[in-house]
Amino acid sequence: MSLTNPILCLFEITDPNLIVTGISKERCSTNQRIHVVHATLSYQLLKCPHCGHKSLIKNGTHMSHLRLGTLSGGRYEMHLKRQRYQCKDCSKTCGAKTKLVNRNETFTHNIKHQVIVLARDMLTSKEIAKLCGISPSSVQRILNANIHLAYRVKHLPENLCFDEFRSCNHWMSFNCCDAVSHRRICYFKRSA
Template identity: 45%
Template sequence: MSQLDSIARLLEIKDSNINFFKVEDLRTVRSGVVYHFKVIHARLSYQLFRCPHCGFPSLIKNGTTLTKLRLTTLNGPMILLYLRKQRYFCKSCQTTYGAKTPIVEKNHSLTRGLKSAVFKLAKQSLPVTTIAKIVGISASSVERILY
């Protein structure tokens, strides 16, 4: 078992289409405050044989898009997942599609695990600002998740 497979198990990412290839530390300074992140680089790709829109087998790979996902922390620095999602293009109906994964909803950057952590902390009747500090997101994001 490689070290990157252990990272996937530790973060409870069970999608077999995600391939991890690098982990790094990132430090940024904003308004005099130093933020420390763990950044995990990964790629999401799988083979599509038919177009989801028209059904013809005329799909080709059409580059990737970078999405920056927030994962739950492990009592330490914030963890970001830089996920390169495969794009597909259908030659018959001229539409494009992106690869999908069950760890995050379409067009979202907060993972389902992070949202469930917010719900667990809310069940303990903690204030929204406290939940936001523990999880590492803004208070308005916590409110949006809860309501």
């Protein structure tokens, strides 16, 4: 198992509870070759997250299919077996968690970051989807979740100054400010 650490380092995975059990190549429904990293996630829980009692027992595993991203044009996925636990007192179940993905999601933080970086380079969602190995609607979902809208001003000033000008790299920019205090109200930048 000397290969497991370099494989995890390749995708910037630092979870110490993650153990790589194997690597295989599979074909998906679109006849595309996928590199699959098989891994297990298991650690000992001390108490139940629901009731707080120390009466947890192992209760099987749950398979998660995670998208890791692309390397040298190949699509990589992780089939992750997560350990399940059941509490003897409250009979509720819980599973092992990782910081690799958010709860109930299949895209890792690494692939989300890759989508945002490619979007900053002014690529279309179809091009980003092709490079990352995901669908264009997933690209739009990731981008919409990471858009931070500017705050809205409660009251507009009585006198406004605004200007549209060409800024660096042939970008058109719009600036709006208060005519009396010269405080900026809004600023937008869009491509030419």
